[in-house]
Amino acid sequence: MEKSLNPNLMKSPLASNKQTPILGFTHTLDGVEDNENQDSLSGSSKRRSMVSLIPITQDLKMNQSNICEGFVLPNVELNSETFASALVYMIADCNLPFEIFEHKSFQDLIHLLKELVMPLVKTTSQAAIATHTTSMYHLFEEMIKESYLAKQISMSSTQDAWTSPNVTVFMEVTAHFVEETFQMHANNWHS
Numbered sequence: 336m337e338k339s340l341n342p343n344l345m346k347s348p349l350a351s352n353k354q355t356p357i358l359g360f361t362h363t364l365d366g367v368e369d370n371e372n373q374d375s376l377s378g379s380s381k382r383r384s385m386v387s388l389i390p391i392t393q394d395l396k397m398n399q400s401n402i403c404e405g406f407v408l409p410n411v412e413l414n415s416e417t418f419a420s421a422l423v424y425m426i427a428d429c430n431l432p433f434e435i436f437e438h439k440s441f442q443d444l445i446h447l448l449k450e451l452v453m454p455l456v457k458t459t460s461q462a463a464i465a466t467h468t469t470s471m472y473h474l475f476e477e478m479i480k481e482s483y484l485a486k487q488i489s490m491s492s493t494q495d496a497w498t499s500p501n502v503t504v505f506m507e508v509t510a511h512f513v514e515e516t517f518q519m520h521a522n523n524w525h526s
Contacts, residue, residue: 419459419467426468430503433461433468487512 411417422436435441436459490512498504511521 415459419464420471422459422464423468423471426464430499432501433464436464437461489513 425431426433426435487510490510492511493509494506495509496504496506509521511519513519
């Protein structure tokens with residue numbers, strides 16, 4: 336699989352089906368033909384505005400177990416959208432509660448790192464991060480369906496749901512499909 340950073344992602348959120356921007360990172364899919372006439376982001380303008388939140392590059396791996404694997408973070412403009420996206424990725428990667436950002440100890444840590452970030456931390460709340468996480472989840476889910484799963488001729492899926500000891504609900508969906516070369520694949524996505 337090819338790993339490529341799309342430098343024009345912040346300028347143009349539109350991409351071909353081969354390079355599909357998902358929340359600012361680019362998935363380059365092997366075996367997917369370029370189609371310059373199709374917009375993989377056709378539809379709502381909300382999705383188009385969310386694409387340039389944070390430029391991250393990630394390979395789409397067949398055995399990737401979570402959304403945070405393989406990120407490469409280039410220099411990005413610091414604003415409320417990129418900050419909220421980075422917080423959502425931290426929540427997902429560390430399995431943290433949304434309220435972590437309202438604690439004084441977290442705000443003190445951010446203040447030590449950079450004084451420019453403090454106004455962004457003070458305006459970020461548990462409810463805002465929860466809403467942003469939901470928006471990112473739905474966008475990611477839709478982009479996977481449009482850019483990857485829709486290309487398969489036939490597919491089967493399984494679902495598993497469970498609750499962690501801290502009463503956090505998780506759900507995993509596994510898509511099983513066989514390629515034209517009769518090679519079996521199983522992709523896992525979980526929240």
